[in-house]
Structures are given as structure tokens and as C-alpha cells.
Amino acid sequence: MPIPDDNHLSENQRAWLELAGWLTAIAMPPLAWWCALRQGTPHDGAVFIGILAGTSAMWIFKLVPAFVPALFALLAVILFDIAPASVATAGFASNGFFMLLSVFAIGALMTKSGLTRRVSLWMLRQVPDTPGWRQAGLCLYGLALTPLIPSQLARGAIVAPFLSMLVDAGGKRRDAAAGLFASAVGGVSLAAAVCLTGKPANLLAFGLLDSQTQFAFDWLPWLCAASLAGALLLAAHFATMRLLFCYPAPPGMPDTLPQRRAGTPGPMSRTEWGALAAIGLILIGTLSAPYHRVDIPWLALAVLVALLLFGALRNEDLNQRVDWSALIFVGAILSWAPIMDITGIDGQIAASLGGLGALMKSDLPAFLALLCPACVLLRLALPELVAEILLLTLLLPLAQAAGVSQWLIGFAVLTMCEAYQFPYQSPYHLYLDGQLAAPTGYDRSLLLRYNLAMTLARALTLFVSLPFWSWLNIV
Numbered sequence: 462m463p464i465p466d467d468n469h470l471s472e473n474q475r476a477w478l479e480l481a482g483w484l485t486a487i488a489m490p491p492l493a494w495w496c497a498l499r500q501g502t503p504h505d506g507a508v509f510i511g512i513l514a515g516t517s518a519m520w521i522f523k524l525v526p527a528f529v530p531a532l533f534a535l536l537a538v539i540l541f542d543i544a545p546a547s548v549a550t551a552g553f554a555s556n557g558f559f560m561l562l563s564v565f566a567i568g569a570l571m572t573k574s575g576l577t578r579r580v581s582l583w584m585l586r587q588v589p590d591t592p593g594w595r596q597a598g599l600c601l602y603g604l605a606l607t608p609l610i611p612s613q614l615a616r617g618a619i620v621a622p623f624l625s626m627l628v629d630a631g632g633k634r635r636d637a638a639a640g641l642f643a644s645a646v647g648g649v650s651l652a653a654a655v656c657l658t659g660k661p662a663n664l665l666a667f668g669l670l671d672s673q674t675q676f677a678f679d680w681l682p683w684l685c686a687a688s689l690a691g692a693l694l695l696a697a698h699f700a701t702m703r704l705l706f707c708y709p710a711p712p713g714m715p716d717t718l719p720q721r722r723a724g725t726p727g728p729m730s731r732t733e734w735g736a737l738a739a740i741g742l743i744l745i746g747t748l749s750a751p752y753h754r755v756d757i758p759w760l761a762l763a764v765l766v767a768l769l770l771f772g773a774l775r776n777e778d779l780n781q782r783v784d785w786s787a788l789i790f791v792g793a794i795l796s797w798a799p800i801m802d803i804t805g806i807d808g809q810i811a812a813s814l815g816g817l818g819a820l821m822k823s824d825l826p827a828f829l830a831l832l833c834p835a836c837v838l839l840r841l842a843l844p845e846l847v848a849e850i851l852l853l854t855l856l857l858p859l860a861q862a863a864g865v866s867q868w869l870i871g872f873a874v875l876t877m878c879e880a881y882q883f884p885y886q887s888p889y890h891l892y893l894d895g896q897l898a899a900p901t902g903y904d905r906s907l908l909l910r911y912n913l914a915m916t917l918a919r920a921l922t923l924f925v926s927l928p929f930w931s932w933l934n935i936v
Contacts, residue, residue, distance in 0.1 A: 482522025489514040500813070505543045506804035512537045520847045527846065528786040531793035544800045552795025556675065556758040557664035561611060561791055562783075563761035564658045567739050568610045569782030570774055574732035577606075577619055592637060595627050596644040596702055603648020604695075609740065611658040612784060616649045617889035625897055638903035640706030642893065643911045647698045649889050654875040655691035657683040661787050662849045662878075666871040668795035669857050678868045680757040686935060687872060690926045697918035705907055705914075735773040739764050797854055807858035814855070818863040825865065825936065826924060829873060832856075833920040836877035840886055849878045866935045873923050880916040882909065 494511035502510065512534050519530040538549045552558060571577045587598070599620065606616045624645045628638045653659040657667060657680045667675060667683075678686065729737075746753070746760040768774045801807045821828045839848045852874045860870040881887045884894065897903075930936045 478522065479524060482518065482524045485522065486515050486518035486524065489518045500809075502809055503805055505541075506806045506809065508541050509538065509543050509800060509804050509806065512541075512543075517847060517851070520844065523844075526786055528790040528793070531790045535793045535796065538796075538800060544796075544803050548799050548803065549796050550792075551799060552668060553792040555668050555792075555795050556756060557668035557795055558788065558792045559762045560658065560667075560758035561661060561664045562788055563758070563765040564609065564611045565783045565788065566765050566768070566774060566779060567736070567743070567761075568615065569778055570732070570736045570739065570768060571609065572619070573774075573778055573782060574730060574736045576729075576733045576736045579729070579733065580605075592640065593702075593707070596640050596706065597699070599624060599627060599641060600644040600648040600651075600698065603645060604652050606648075607652040607659045608656045609658070611660060611664070612787065613649050613653055613660055613889045614892060615784070617645070617892050620645050620649060621893055624893060628897060628903075635904045636706065636907065638897075639905075639907040639911075640702065642897075642903050643702065643706065643908060645893055646887075646890060646908075646911075647702075647915075649893075650879055651694055651698055652691055653879050654872060655684065655687040655694075656680075660875075660879075661791050662846055662875055665791055665794055665850070666853055666857075666875060668791075669798045669853055670867050670871065671861060674867045683868075686868065686930065686933060689929045690872075690876065690922045693922040693925055694915075694918060697922070698915065701911055701914045701918070705911055732773055735768060735771070739768055739773075794850060797850075798857070801854065801858065808862075810855060810858050814859055818859045821860060821865050821870070822863040826927065829920075829923055832873055833877050833923070836874065837880060837882075837916060840878060840881060845878050845881070845886070849874060852878070866930075869930060869935055876919050876923065880912070880919050882912045882916065 490511035493514035494507045497507035497510040498504070516530040516534045519525060519533070520527060535549050538544055539546050543549075602623070603616055603620050606619060610616045610619065624641055627641050654663065657663050657678075663683075667678070670678070742764050743757075743761055746755070746757070746764075765774075798807075801810075817828070820831075836848065836852065839852070853871060856870050856874065857867050860867045881890070884890045927936065
């Protein structure tokens with residue numbers, strides 16, 4: 462059974478749920494350790510499995526902020542001498558950690574400088590006064606933020622004010638509001654797995670790949686490999702919107718949208734020019750990577766250091782606007798792959814799931830046909846990031862042993878775990894819902910039908926992309 466959303470629980474129910482969570486977190490480690498030993502796992506590996514079991518229980522029951530269990534696991538690995546401290550903390554010196562740090566900081570500069578508001582107003586002024594164009598503009602705005610803001614929730618926070626404005630402009634009709642809400646959700650999430658910097662889990666997956674695969678799939682190659690799946694998913698979104706949310710403009714719709722009454726920002730400030738220059742440098746550096754041969758994470762870090770040296774970002778900006786908890790979380794988790802290698806867990810996974818690895822190698826479409834519903838079912842009970850961690854740590858070593866592309870399996874997991882059906886499964890859905898004005902309602906049954914359709918579309922895009930990936934020699 463899925464864990465209910467905390468917002469719909471009474472204080473007494475929340476207290477009982479927390480008690481059940483702590484009892485589970487205490488009981489799971491020794492139970493998992495004992496089961497692992499019974500399966501022939503070496504002692505250090507069994508202890509690590511016990512640590513992961515306790516960590517997962519804390520995530521599932523949301524007992525503490527997400528980064529705390531990750532730090533707990535790191536500390537336990539060091540205290541129990543499962544791996545050297547240099548290995549346990551290696552995630553904080555990885556490419557993925559510094560990439561995420563740099564992108565978070567540049568996103569903070571965009572917000573602080575007012576560049577995101579300027580771009581938002583400009584984009585919304587281009588939207589014609591029709592329901593379909595409003596939906597498309599809102600979705601495309603979220604998509605444009607995806608490479609620069611590596612968090613669905615942060616993108617949702619930027620999109621939310623304009624969602625409210627467009628809902629108000631549409632007369633607060635339930636079907637119109639549902640269409641705009643679905644567009645905002647699509648803009649925030651559709652390209653999350655397509656861009657390497659689309660969400661923290663992508664950087665986590667990147668850190669779990671072997672060094673050869675990391676070299677082959679940095680920012681631009683990742684985007685190119687995922688481009689067809691992303692285009693198909695976007696086409697499926699617009700087709701679904703056409704089927705579910707096609708309705709005439711309501712009579713008496715105002716000729717002037719709220720964003721046109723919001724005023725025009727003045728000339729661009731030096732901080733805005735700095736943010737724009739930072740984005741341009743990263744874009745140029747990414748496109749010219751084959752020539753200068755500097756890894757994208759270090760290029761992004763160089764841009765960040767330049768911003769700090771010239772005072773575009775100050776200490777208080779980093780403290781207030783960078784999601785340090787997400788950075789700590791990712792840094793602590795990225796060391797799991799080398800720890801699994803040291804303890805022999807990855808080899809045992811490959812041996813115990815040999816049949817699954819053989820299926821992955823001999824019949825990849827059949828494997829994906831099992832993986833897609835497994836992700837959907839797992840997401841009913843687990844938060845997205847927890848489900849992704851579990852599947853990535855299990856399947857990436859298996860893919861390496863089977864000689865199948867780790868990137869392809871990782872991308873499939875990231876794509877399917879992004880899908881959700883019910884609001885409690887998606888923090889950004891709940892956030893957007895909470896940002897709408899209290900009297901505003903939308904047809905939730907239409908949203909459920911949209912989510913179901915897009916879940917099916919995500920699975921289909923993986924199968925349709927297989928020939929393209931084969932042509933790129935990825936399969």
C-alpha cells in the first residue's frame with residue numbers, strides 16, 4: 462500500500478505513521494542483514510544491505526529530510542569499516558556533484574537577477590489569446606527551463622505564478638484549468654530525463670555509470686541519444702491535450718492577458734547580462750567540447766567560479782537559493798556503486814538475477830516490457846527518487862555484466878519513474894495545486910486520464926526508440 466500524503470492525515474494518524482516508520486527503520490537492517498547472509502552474501506556486503514534497508518525505510522515513511530538517510534548510510538559505511546572513507550565520500554568529488562552544484566548556482570543567478578521573470582513575461586506575451594496556445598506556451602516555457610533548472614520542483618515554482626495568471630484569464634473554468642494544469646505538469650516533467658541536468662536523479666545515474674559510459678554520455682551526447690524519445694513524448698503530450706482538453710474559448714474572454722498588464726521590465730541589469738553570459742558560455746562550451754576536450758562539469762564549474770570572482774553571486778545568494786540538501790543527497794548516494802563493487806554485491810546481483818540479465822541481453826524489448834509496469838507499480842508505493850535509486854543500483858551492474866548499454870537501461874528507468882497517476886506521487890503536482898487560488902478548481906478526472914495516457918506514452922516511446930538507438934550503436 463502507498464504511504465498516504467501527510468497533508469491529508471490528522472495529527473494522531475501522522476504520529477502513528479511516524480511510529481510505524483521508526484519501528485520499520487529499526488527492524489529492517491538486522492532482518493535484511495540476516496537474509497543477505499542466508500543468501501551467501503559476504504559479511505561486509507550483508508551489513509551494507511542492512512544499512513540500505515534502514516535508509517530506504519526512512520525515505521519511504523518520510524521520517525526525516527531526504528538527505529539525512531543518505532548521510533546516515535555514508536556514516537554507517539565508514540563506522541562499520543565497509544569501505545575506506547575516501548571511497549564512501551567519493552561522490553562529493555565526482556563530476557556529477559560539481560555539475561549539479563554549478564547548474565544550481567546558475568539557476569539561482571537567473572532567479573535572483575530577474576532574468577527568469579523577464580523571459581517569462583516575454584514568452585507569455587507571444588501567446589495568442591486562445592486556450593490551445595496558452596496551454597502550448599505554458600508547456601514550452603517549462604521545457605525551456607529544463608536544461609537550466611535541474612529540479613522539477615524548482616521549475617514548478619517558477620511556472621506556478623504564470624499558471625495562476627492563465628487560469629484566472631480563462632475564467633476559472635474547470636476544464637480550462639485542468640488543461641493548463643496538465644500543460645504545466647508536462648512542461649516541468651516531459652524533458653526531465655532527456656537532459657542530463659533535467660533532474661538530480663539524472664546526475665545520480667550518471668555517477669553510477671562506468672567510466673567509459675560516462676565519457677560517452679556527457680551533456681550533449683545524452684541529449685542526442687534521448688532526442689527521439691523526447692520528441693515522441695512531446696508529440697504524445699500535444700496529441701493527448703488535443704483529445705482531452707480541446708474546447709472553445711469562453712464567451713467574454715478578456716482581450717488582454719494578465720501578463721500584458723504586468724508591465725514591461727526596464728533595461729537589463731548587469732546581473733541579468735551576467736546570467737545570460739553564463740548560459741551562453743556553457744552552451745558554447747558544450748557544443749565545442751569535441752575541440753577543447755574539457756568535460757562539461759568542469760566547464761560549468763569554471764563559469765561558476767568566474768561568476769563568484771566577479772561578484773555576480775554572493776555568499777547570501779548561494780546560502781538562500783542553492784538547494785544544498787539536494788547536493789548533499791546526491792554526493793552521499795554517488796558512492797554506492799563503488800561500495801557495491803568493493804563488497805561484491807554487484808557481482809552477486811548479476812549472479813542471482815542471471816535470468817533477468819540473460820533476458821536483457823537476448824530480448825531487450827521483452828525486458829523493457831517487464832521493466833515498464835514494474836516501475837509503474839513500484840512508484841505507487843515509493844517516491845520517485847527512492848524508486849530510481851533502487852532500480853538503478855540493481856539494474857546498472859546487471860546491464861554491465863550482460864553487455865547491454867548502461868545508459869539505455871538507466872534512461873528507461875528515469876523515464877518510467879517520472880510517470881505518475883495520483884497527486885501524492887508527485888511533489889511538483891502537489892506544489893502547483895497548492896499555488897492555485899483557493900476558489901480555483903479543475904477537473905481531476907481529466908488530469909488522471911492525462912497521467913494514464915502519458916504513462917502509456919512513456920513506455921511506447923522506449924520501444925519506438927529502439928531502432929534509433931540501434932542505429933546509434935547504443936543497444
